[in-house]
Amino acid sequence: xxxxxHPHGPAPAAGPALVVRADRGAVLVVxxxxxxxxxxxxxxxxxxxxxxxxxxxxxxxxxxxxxxxxPDVAGPDGAGPDGDAPPRVAVLHPRRTAxxxxxxxxxxxxxxxxxxxxxVLVVEHLDPDPDLxxxxxxLTLAWRSGATPVVVLTKADLVPDPAGMAAxxxxxxxxxxxxxxxxxxxxxxDPLRALLRPGVALVAVGPSGAGKSTLVNALAGREVMATGExxxxxxxxxTTTHRELVPxxxxxVLVDTPGIRGVGLVADEDALDATFADVAALAARCRxxxxxxxxxxxxxxxxxxxxxxxxxxxxxxxxxLAKEAAWHAQRTDARLAAEERARRRRATRDYHxxxxxxx
Ligand SMILES: Nc1nc2c(ncn2[C@@H]2O[C@H](COP(=O)(O)OP(=O)(O)O)[C@@H](O)[C@H]2O)c(=O)[nH]1
Ligand SMILES: [Mg+2]
Ligand SMILES: [Zn+2]
Numbered sequence: 415x416x417x418x419x420h421p422h423g424p425a426p427a428a429g430p431a432l433v434v435r436a437d438r439g440a441v442l443v444v445x446x447x448x449x450x451x452x453x454x455x456x457x458x459x460x461x462x463x464x465x466x467x468x469x470x471x472x473x474x475x476x477x478x479x480x481x482x483x484x485p486d487v488a489g490p491d492g493a494g495p496d497g498d499a500p501p502r503v504a505v506l507h508p509r510r511t512a513x514x515x516x517x518x519x520x521x522x523x524x525x526x527x528x529x530x531x532x533x534v535l536v537v538e539h540l541d542p543d544p545d546l547x548x549x550x551x552x553l554t555l556a557w558r559s560g561a562t563p564v565v566v567l568t569k570a571d572l573v574p575d576p577a578g579m580a581a582x583x584x585x586x587x588x589x590x591x592x593x594x595x596x597x598x599x600x601x602x603x604d605p606l607r608a609l610l611r612p613g614v615a616l617v618a619v620g621p622s623g624a625g626k627s628t629l630v631n632a633l634a635g636r637e638v639m640a641t642g643e644x645x646x647x648x649x650x651x652x653t654t655t656h657r658e659l660v661p662x663x664x665x666x667v668l669v670d671t672p673g674i675r676g677v678g679l680v681a682d683e684d685a686l687d688a689t690f691a692d693v694a695a696l697a698a699r700c701r702x703x704x705x706x707x708x709x710x711x712x713x714x715x716x717x718x719x720x721x722x723x724x725x726x727x728x729x730x731x732x733x734x735l736a737k738e739a740a741w742h743a744q745r746t747d748a749r750l751a752a753e754e755r756a757r758r759r760r761a762t763r764d765y766h767x768x769x770x771x772x773x
Contacts, residue, residue, distance in 0.1 A: 429445060429446060429447060430445075430446040430479045430480065430481055430507060431443035431444065431445060431446060431456075431479070431480050431481070431482050432444050432445070432446045432449060432477070432478075432479055432659070432667075433474055433475065433476055433477065433478040433479075433480060433529075433659070434449075434453050434476065434658060434659040434660075435453070435476060435656065435657070435658050435659065436473070436474045436475050436476055436478075436657075437656075438462060439457060439458055439462065440455050440456060440457045440458055441455070441456050441458065441474050441478075441480070441503065442454070442455055442456075443456055443480065443482060444661075446479055449661045449665060449667050450661045450665075456482055456500075456501050456502065456503055457500055457502070458474070458503065459502070464478075464480060464503040464505075464506045465503075465504070465505055465506065466505070466506050466508075467505060467506075467508065472506065472526075473526075474503065474506065475526045475527065475528060475529050475657075476527075476528050476529070476657045476658065476659050476669050477528045477529040477530045477531055477615060477617070477659060477669060478506055478507070478509070478529045478530065479506075479507040479529075479530060480503045480504070480505065480506050480507065481503070481504045481505045481507075482501050482502070482503060482504065483501065483502055483503075483504035484499075484501045485499035485500075485501075485502075509526070509529040509530055510529075510530045510560065511529065511530055511531055511532070511559050511560035511561045512526045512528075512529050512559055512560070513526065513527045513528045513529075513531060513534060513555065513556070513559040513561070513617060513619070514526050514527065514555075514558065514559065514680050515527055515555065515677045515678055515679075515680065516677070516678025516679060516680050516742055517678070523680075523742070523745060523746050523749055524680050524746075527617070527619075527657065527671060528617040528657065528659075528669045528671070530615055531559065531561045531615045531616060531617040531669065532561055532562065532614050532615050532616065533561055533562050533563075533564055533609055533614065533615075533616040533617075534552075534555075534556035534559060534561045534562070534563045534564070534616070534617055534619060535564055535565075535566050535606075535616055535617065535618040535619070535620075535626075535629075536549060536552040536553055536556060536563055536564065536565045536566065536587075536590075536619060536620060537566045537568060537618050537619065537620030537624045537625060537626045537629060538552075538565065538566070538567055538568070538583070538620055538621070538624055539567070539568050539569050539621075539623065539624045539625060540567050540568065540569050540570055540572065540573045540576055540579050540594065541569045541572035541573050543579075544567060544579065544582075544583055545621075546582070546583065546586050546727070546731070547727075547731045547734075548620075548621065549565060549583060549586060549587060550586055550689055550690070550731050550732075550735065551677065551679065551735060552619055552620065552677070553565075553587060553590060553688075553689045554679060554682075554685045554686055554688075554689040554735055555619070555677060555679060555685075556619075557682075557684070557685040557688040557689055558679075558680065558682040558684075558685035561617075563587075563590050564590065564591050564592075564593065564606075564609070565583060565584075565587050565590055565591070565592040565593065566593050566594075566595055566606065566618075566629065567579065567580055567583060567592065567593065567594045567595070568594075568595055568596070568597070568624055568625035568628075568629065569596065569625060570594040570595060570596040570599075570601055570602060571596035571598055571599050571601070576594045577594070579594075580592050580593075580594045586728065588689075588691045588692060589688070589691065591605075593605055593606060595629065597625065597628050597629060597631075597632045600632075603632060603633070606629075606633060607633065607663075609666075610633065610662050610663060610664055610666035611664065611666060612664050612665035612666065613665055613666070614666045614667075615659075615666070615667045615668070615669070616666065616667070616668045616669070617668070617669040617671065618630060618668065618669065618670055618671060619671050619677075620673070621673050622642075622672070622673020623642055623673065624673070626639075626670055626671065626673075627639035627640060627641040627642070627670055628641045628642075630660065630668055630670045633662050633663075633668060634660060634661075634662050634663070634668070635662075635663060638660045639658070639660065639670045656672065657669055657670070657671050657672070658670055678738070678742065679735060679738050679739050679742065680739070680742050680746075682739065683739070686732070686735060686736055686739060689735075690728075690731075690732045690735075692724065692728070693715065693724065693728065693729065693732045696714045696715045696718050696724060697714065697715055698714075699714035700712060700713050700714045700715060701713070715729070
């Protein structure tokens with residue numbers, strides 16, 4: 415860049431920036447190659463969206479990589495310095511992975527909770543008892559993201575047999591590493607620290623109170639996130655209210671998330687098959703390809719339920735998530751069809767206006 419230093423605003427951005435936090439009207443970014451730098455604020459356009467390379471605009475999210483452009487010091491007409499032109503997000507880099515949840519939002523059906531993460535930590539407490547259905551739901555979410563799921567069972571210090579409980583969870587977390595940890599004793603933290611290689615991005619998901627922020631602080635080695643400890647003045651609690659990406663040791667970064675209550679799944683058969691590989695393998699052995707596992711003859715799923723090879727709880731959980739994913743897919747199809755109709759109507763209207771406007 416040949417222009418002189420900017421007189422007021424920040425220096426022109428050099429290289430891609432990493433979004434460490436996305437708020438309604440602005441993002442906080444750090445240089446992608448210096449994630450421990452102090453974040454700076456870049457205001458968003460009025461629609462709160464950022465452009466993708468194909469021109470479509472989407473809401474930015476934590477973990478996104480963007481190019482920030484600082485307008486030329488000379489004005490557009492070359493008439494001299496324009497000291498007030500703020501930096502803006504010029505383009506969003508394509509997302510390598512995306513952790514997506516169903517959204518009740520009226521303008522979109524899916525919300526990207528975090529982008530470009532490599533590892534999804536599915537955090538669940540051992541006390542009270544872990545909720546296997548919730549683990550299955552979050553694993554499906556994780557598989558769909560394209561990142562690698564890892565289960566972290568917290569509060570091992572509060573139960574007599576953490577290993578036995580971990581084995582029960584591992585039985586429903588096929589192909590996924592399951593770790594038990596205790597932050598107060600430090601037990602089990604080393605295998606997680608081994609995941610924190612330079613450039614690796616992780617996200618912690620799980621219910622409120624599972625110990626996500628406590629774990630993030632332990633991995634960061636300092637108090638980066640507020641946790642559910644009661645405040646000294648006894649008023650209320652500190653809780654995580656927003657998603658935020660924090661730098662850990664060695665250049666790894668981790669996104670803490672607020673406790674998610676009943677995260678809606680977005681459709682993805684592959685993700686369901688990954689989470690429920692056992693059920694999928696059974697279903698593939700049914701006599702009929704489109705077996706509904708009801709009263710069809712030669713149903714391998716019903717057979718496995720009868721012999722106890724497949725647990726009723728596991729089967730019900732799979733059914734529920736599959737139904738939910740199908741429902742989301744249907745809703746998305748309806749929404750896309752409506753958007754396409756609206757787009758055609760607008761194009762037709764613009765065309766007629768242009769025709770009328772012609773001399
Ligand atoms: N005994 C014990 N308590 C923990 C552990 N991890 C977290 N906690 C406590 O659990 C509560 C919720 O933790 P927090 O990190 O805020 O949960 P979050 O909502 O998932 O972020 C806090 O009181 C923590 O001190 C642990 O390994 N052992
Ligand atoms: Mg928290
Ligand atoms: Zn069947």
